[in-house]
Amino acid sequence: MTTRPRMPSSNHVSGLSTPDVRTTWAWLFDGHHAVEMRVLTAHGPRIGRFTREDAFVRAVRQAQANPTATGIYATLNPIVTDAVWTAPWNVLTRSPRAAADRDIVARRWLLIDIDPIRPPHTNATTLERHAAARVGQRLVEGLRALGWPDPGVATSGNGIHLLYRIDWPNTVATTTQVRRILSLLAQRFNTPDAAVDESVYNAARITKVYGTTPRKGPATPDRPWWSARILRIPRHWMTVTADHVTALDLWATPSLNALPSRNGSVSRPRLFATSDGLDRLIHWLSQRGLTLAGDPRPLTGDEGWLIPLVCPWEAEHTTPSTPTATAVLWFPDGRIGFRCFHAHCTHRTIRDIWRVTGTPYPSFSTKGGPSHDAPGSSHVK
Structure with a gap:
């Protein structure tokens, strides 16, 4: 199936699509x-955790019927049901x-959010929305050329969402990886005219509930409220694998992914x-x-990771760190x-x-499990 992000026609400007x-x-x-x-409402957010479809749709x-609501969102990734939650379930509070x-239990979706460049706090024009769609189409075709599966495609209202299925653990390393992917795509x-949003990397990220109409800024004839709609669903969902992500090395640049070694040489780590x-x-x-002085980075040519720190003995340094x-x-x-x-x-x-x-x-x-070996016997210098 060919995935071409195309904006819906004008009859999708506003309203609610239950399907x-x-x-x-x-x-x-x-x-x-x-x-x-x-x-999000003019009187503050209302939040609910849902395990039933009927309750979700009703909420x-x-x-959407609340005139003060400016946007309806949901978490991309599943939430543990034993997380601290004192409010009732399946209702907004x-x-x-x-x-x-x-x-978050695990990462299930990689969201690529493409927004048109426009004045702050405004809705997009038709031309601006199509600029985002063109970037989305180029991005999908570029990833497909590297062997990536087709994503689900939606409009966020003003821009384009590409949703790739993943099955990754919710770890610091995964967060670092998602940040790197978004930076590389950007x-x-x-x-x-349009750009990949690099801020949507965290595990508890929310996305528009498709079928709803965001009302962020004032609606004008050329900048109306646009509905968030699902545009394309792959015939067969496939999961992004480690090999797919590694293929992005073909696009990597030293400024983004290179890690200096001790002798000053530069090589490209795994993503x-x-x-x-x-x-x-x-x-x-x-x-x-x-x-911590930054995000962990994969070590060049090895299976290990580098965790940058502010040196405990920084006061003794005579050169900037x-x-x-x-x-x-x-x-x-x-080994550590x-x-x-x-x-x-x-x-x-x-x-x-x-x-x-x-x-x-x-x-x-x-x-295996924990070991309490002496640092000198089981850890590297």
């Missing part, structure tokens, strides 16, 4: 976990707590890698007073290392980090 609302539910509900709906209808990234496909062990280590370091000058190194087999390129720290090892934290890290390997 699209039901399709949105079918896409987002995995049969086991909750979907969170958020309705959407009520929200004024609960102050929206889903956080930690509440660099390759952005135009002066796809995840591990619960990496997340546990990052959380453990943060809990013990160490400050760079984002990756100081880092803890993590490997899936449980440390490196700092500043002259005052070249002699330091992971043992010095353990002295700062007050205790060695109880290493977790992807092959």
Whole structure:
């Protein structure tokens, strides 16, 4: 099936499409976990967590009929049903707590949101919407040439949404990966008229409920309220795999994906890698007073990851620090290392980090449970 993002005709300018609302539910509900709906109104947000389609559709209808509602959204990825939620289920409430990234079970959708460039707080014109559709078409065709499957295609109202099925864990490494993918696509496909939104990378990201009509800015004859509609559904949904993501290396540029090695050479790391062990280590370091200096990065030519840190001995440095000058190194087999390129720290090892934290890290390997080996015996320098 050929996926060509085309904007709907003018009879889709406003209103509610119940079939699209039901399709949105079918896409987002995995049969086991909750979907969170958020309705933005002039009097504050209304939030609900839903496990029933009939209740979801009824709440959407009520929200669309509310003249103060400016947008109806839902979480892209499933929410754990045992997450802290004190409000009633399957209804909208004024609960102050929206889903956080930690509440997400797993990543099920990669959203590519393409917005037309236009004045702030305005709706798009017809020409601006078509500019977003053209970028979407080029992007889909470019990814298809790399072997990617076809996405679901929708209009967000003003722009284009491309939804690719994924099955990735909700980890820091996955978040880093999604950010890198969006940045790479933006660099390759952005135009002066439309751009990929690079901010939609987090796990608890919300999307428009398709079939509804956002009412963000004032409606004018040339900038009306446009409905969010589903435009194309693949005949056969296929999941984006590690091989698909690795194929993006063909588009990678040194400024985006290169990682400097110790000898100053530059090579291109893998774009796809995840591990619960990496997340546990990052959380453990943060809990013990160490400050992260950036997102983790895959190590060049290896299966490990680099976790940038603000050096605990930064006061001794005589030259400015760079984002990756100081880092803890993590490997899936449980090894953990440390490196700092500043002259005052070249002699330091992971043992010095353990002295700062007050205790060695109880290493977790992807092959088994926790081990409490001494740093010198099971961890690299």
